[in-house]
Amino acid sequence: MSDTAEPTGPTEQQTTFEDLGLDDRVLQALRAVGYESPSPIQAQTIPPLLEGRHVVGLAQTGTGKTAAFALPILSRLDLTQKTPQALVLTPTRELAIQVSEAFEKYAARLSGVRVLPVYGGQAYGVQLSALRRGVHVIVGTPGRIMDHLEKGTLDLSELRFLVLDEADEMLKMGFADDVETILADTPDSKHVALFSATMPAQIRRISKKYLTDAAEITVKSRTTTAANTTQRYLLVSHPQKIDALTRILEVENFEAMIIFARTKQGTEELAERLRARGFSATAINGDVAQVQRERTINQLRQGKLDILVATDVAARGLDVERISHVVNYDIPTDTESYVHRIGRTGRAGRSGDAISFITPRERYLLKAIEKATRQALTQMQLPTVEDINSTRLTRFDDAITEALGTDRVAFFRDVVDHYVREHNVPEADVAAALAVVLQGDQPLLLEEEPEPVRMPREDRPARADRGSDRGRGPGRERGPRSSGPSATYRIAVGKRHKVEPRQIVGALANEGNLGRGDFGKIDIRGDHSFVELPAQLPGDTWDALRSTRISGKLIELSRAEGHAAAPQGKRKPRHK
Numbered sequence: 001m002s003d004t005a006e007p008t009g010p011t012e013q014q015t016t017f018e019d020l021g022l023d024d025r026v027l028q029a030l031r032a033v034g035y036e037s038p039s040p041i042q043a044q045t046i047p048p049l050l051e052g053r054h055v056v057g058l059a060q061t062g063t064g065k066t067a068a069f070a071l072p073i074l075s076r077l078d079l080t081q082k083t084p085q086a087l088v089l090t091p092t093r094e095l096a097i098q099v100s101e102a103f104e105k106y107a108a109r110l111s112g113v114r115v116l117p118v119y120g121g122q123a124y125g126v127q128l129s130a131l132r133r134g135v136h137v138i139v140g141t142p143g144r145i146m147d148h149l150e151k152g153t154l155d156l157s158e159l160r161f162l163v164l165d166e167a168d169e170m171l172k173m174g175f176a177d178d179v180e181t182i183l184a185d186t187p188d189s190k191h192v193a194l195f196s197a198t199m200p201a202q203i204r205r206i207s208k209k210y211l212t213d214a215a216e217i218t219v220k221s222r223t224t225t226a227a228n229t230t231q232r233y234l235l236v237s238h239p240q241k242i243d244a245l246t247r248i249l250e251v252e253n254f255e256a257m258i259i260f261a262r263t264k265q266g267t268e269e270l271a272e273r274l275r276a277r278g279f280s281a282t283a284i285n286g287d288v289a290q291v292q293r294e295r296t297i298n299q300l301r302q303g304k305l306d307i308l309v310a311t312d313v314a315a316r317g318l319d320v321e322r323i324s325h326v327v328n329y330d331i332p333t334d335t336e337s338y339v340h341r342i343g344r345t346g347r348a349g350r351s352g353d354a355i356s357f358i359t360p361r362e363r364y365l366l367k368a369i370e371k372a373t374r375q376a377l378t379q380m381q382l383p384t385v386e387d388i389n390s391t392r393l394t395r396f397d398d399a400i401t402e403a404l405g406t407d408r409v410a411f412f413r414d415v416v417d418h419y420v421r422e423h424n425v426p427e428a429d430v431a432a433a434l435a436v437v438l439q440g441d442q443p444l445l446l447e448e449e450p451e452p453v454r455m456p457r458e459d460r461p462a463r464a465d466r467g468s469d470r471g472r473g474p475g476r477e478r479g480p481r482s483s484g485p486s487a488t489y490r491i492a493v494g495k496r497h498k499v500e501p502r503q504i505v506g507a508l509a510n511e512g513n514l515g516r517g518d519f520g521k522i523d524i525r526g527d528h529s530f531v532e533l534p535a536q537l538p539g540d541t542w543d544a545l546r547s548t549r550i551s552g553k554l555i556e557l558s559r560a561e562g563h564a565a566a567p568q569g570k571r572k573p574r575h576k
Contacts, residue, residue, distance in 0.1 A: 020046045023075035025109040030071075033105060034263025036286050036313040039064035039334050041219045046072050049193060054214035056207050057195040064334040066102045069163045069193045073137065074107050076160075082134035084154070086161040087186070089142055089179065091169040093119035094364070099165065100139040104552030113137070114498070120144045128153055130498065142170060142178035149185065159186045167196040167203050176202060183210045229346035232380040233356040233366060237513035239540035241329060241357055242273055247383040248355065249279060249307075251391045254325040256300055258318070259309045260341050262330035270329060271309040281307040284314040312337050318344055328356035331365050335372035355380065361510055486520050487535040491555040494527045499550055504531060507555070511548040512541045530560055 017030055017038055038046070041059045048055055049072035059065050073086045090096045100117035107113040116130045118140030127144075131153060138145075138154075148154035162183070164170065170179055183192070183206070192211050196203055207214065236244045245259070261267045264285040271283035282296050282305055293314070299305035301320050310318075312332065326345045332338050338356075346352025356377065358366050370376055403409065416430050493499045501522045508514055508531070520532025537545075545557045 015043045017071075020071075021050050021075075022046065022071055023110075026071055026075050026106060028109040029106050032108065034265060034311075035067075036264070036311060038067075039336065041065050041217065042068045042071070044217045044219070045069065045193070048215040048217075049073070049191065050075060052191055054191060054211035055193040056211060056214045056216045057193065058199055058216070058218040059195060059197065065165070065195050066099055067106065069165075069195070070099070070103050070106050073161050073163075074103070074110060074113065077110070077113065077136055078160075079110070079112050079136065081136070081158060083158045084135050084138050084156060085159065086137040086163070087145070087156065087159055087182075088137070088139040088163040088165055089145065089170065089182065090139065090165045091141065091173050091175065093117075093121060093141060095166065096139045096141055098364075100137075101552075103137050103139065105549065108552045115139065118144050118148065124153075126500065142175040142182065145182060146178045149182070156182075156186050159190050162186060162190050162192045164192070164194045164196075167194050167206075168198045168200060171200070171202055180206065228350070229342055229352040229354055231342065231354045231356075231375060231377045233358050233377045234380050234382065236357050236359065236382070238359050238511055239513045239538070239544040242270075242540065244357065244382055245274075245327065245329060246277055247388060248327070249274075250388045251383040252325060252353070252355075254306070254353070256303075256305075256320065256322045257307050257325040257327060258315060258323055258341075258344050259307065259327045259329050260315070260332070261309060261311065262332075264311060266330065267309045267311055267314075271307075274307060274309070279307055280305060281309055283309045285311045286313050288314065312341065315341070315344060320344075321350065324350070324352060326352070326354045328354070331356050331358055331362050331369075333365065335369050338369050339373065359510075485535040486532045488560045489531050489533050490558050490560040491529050491531060491550070492527070493550045493553050493555055494525045494529050496527050497551045497553055499524065499529065503550055504529060507548055507550045508533070508545060512537075512545045514541070 015038055017027055017035065020038065020043070022030075041057060042064050045055055045057055045065070045068040049069065055069075057065060057068065069088070077085055088096075088099055090099055096117045096119045100115050103113075103115045107115065114130070114133070114135045115137045116127065116135045116139070118127050118138055120141060120143055122144075127148070131148075145154065149156070164179065167179075170176070192214075194203070194207055194211060194214075234244060234248075249257075259270065259281075261270050264287055267283035267285045271281045274281035282299075284293050284296055288296075296305065296308065297318060297320065300308055301322065303322065309329075323345045326342050328338070328341060332341065342352070342354035345354060356366070356369075366377065416427060419425065419430055420427055491504070493504075501524070504522055504524075505516075505519055508519075509516075514533070518534055521530075522532070523530040542557070545555070548555050548557070
């Protein structure tokens with residue numbers, strides 16, 4: 001008999017990851033990345049998977065289903081087994097990479113867990129070497145998995161877990177026969193989890209044939225957004241986020257604002273950086289005591305505070321009418337969280353604005369949000385220096401107009417008249433001098449164009465495993481070689497972490513907004529590597545790269561004084 005479950009509102013909000021029975025080391029990894037509570041699909045899927053039941057999950061992309069199957073699988077792995085224990089099938093190479101990276105992140109505290117993405121376009125040698133060393137979790141596209149099975153290079157005889165992720169998409173792309181072959185040729189004792197946004201007849205048939213007594217879990221996300229809330233997004237790379245946010249705060253006419261960050265630490269860091277730039281901002285998250293939380297919200301309600309930086313959990317139940325703007329500094333990974341977030345504005349019949357920052361690797365989340373909410377977000381452009389100066393002059397004018405309406409003007413008019421008579425100075429000069437005194441050392445206008453915020457390039461469209469992607473590498477085109485001086489940097493990942501040059505280039509390029517021409521030689525050692533990068537890295541790039549992870553491990557970027565990276569074989573100094 002199957003179980004059908006749907007979210008129950010307040011009960012889901014009270015559930016914690018600790019309540020679900022996960023391995024303590026997995027819980028430690030979740031705390032390290034700042035996850036506070038499970039989404040509905042996670043809360044309902046994890047327990048039956050831990051119990052060893054088959055699961056059929058009906059959920060849209062962006063509901064957090066990757067963690068729903070990855071966390072229980074990692075909690076039940078036998079690290080002494082060398083043959084693959086878990087296989088996750090995905091429709092595209094992009095999703096395979098994303099899911100494998102998620103596994104590595106959640107397995108950060110599980111020593112020795114090996115995860116291998118397998119997809120078309122990647123060299124067979126890399127995959128074969130990893131398979132010979134032993135792999136616990138394989139995330140792959142059906143076509144390349146079938147290739148390995150036909151060649152006899154993949155042993156699934158001891159497989160314990162099989163996940164079909166986005167099953168309806170795999171069938172649409174013509175992988176139905178491959179999926180059924182893999183299901184039939186793997187042990188009958190395996191536990192299967194099938195996730196799909198829809199349940200067409202073919203998937204229902206597969207479910208009944210291969211998943212006996214499956215727990216059926218349906219998560220119906222709240223996908224309606226207020227009609228009076230304007231939804232926009234800004235394409236921006238991670239290192240430029242704080243500068244982009246500063247410009248938006250300058251030009252947007254907001255009354256009060258909530259800025260959402262993904263983690264507790266992220267809220268504290270962002271609030272501190274905003275205060276350093278002259279904005280009144282306070283953070284609330286799961287670590288903030290209830291008394292302090294209530295005091296902060298009251299300050300926001302009373303107009304004593306205008307900017308609140310929050311996590312999803314901390315903002316639950318927050319109802320303040322004067323919130324005119326919501327900014328997703330970190331876009332949420334599930335659509336329901338997005339809807340809840342922007343529901344903080346546009347309340348009581350008032351209009352509201354929601355702005356989401358989208359990095360190049362997060363475009364799929366934007367598409368998921370638009371699909372789930374059935375609304376297209378409008379792309380916005382970064383405010384220019386001219387926009388900022390125009391806004392500053394307007395506010396200066398408004399301040400003068402407001403002051404002219406006060407009773408104190410008569411007193412100061414006498415003071416100015418006295419100065420004019422005594423010093424024979426035109427009144428306009430006196431007014432200008434008073435403006436200088438009021439402004440202080442901070443210039444009223446931006447005099448020079450600051451470092452431009454580089455907009456990310458368009459991502460390449462997703463491709464199926466077979467056909468057009470065969471023989472093509474996963475890299476992407478970047479700009480020409482930088483002509484500036486370079487230096488050697490040390491990162492704390494190496495051969496023992498199974499890293500390759502393409503992973504290093506991809507991670508550093510995406511997180512640090514670096515181009516192809518910024519990379520020189522890469523020297524991969526046992527537990528660390530050396531990389532040639534520009535000698536002068538901007539401060540924001542440093543900040544972003546220090547928190548970058550490769551294969552789930554923090555790279556701990558540092559200058560490697562006195563070391564020159566040695567070329568690896570015939571590798572060229574530029575990487576694609």
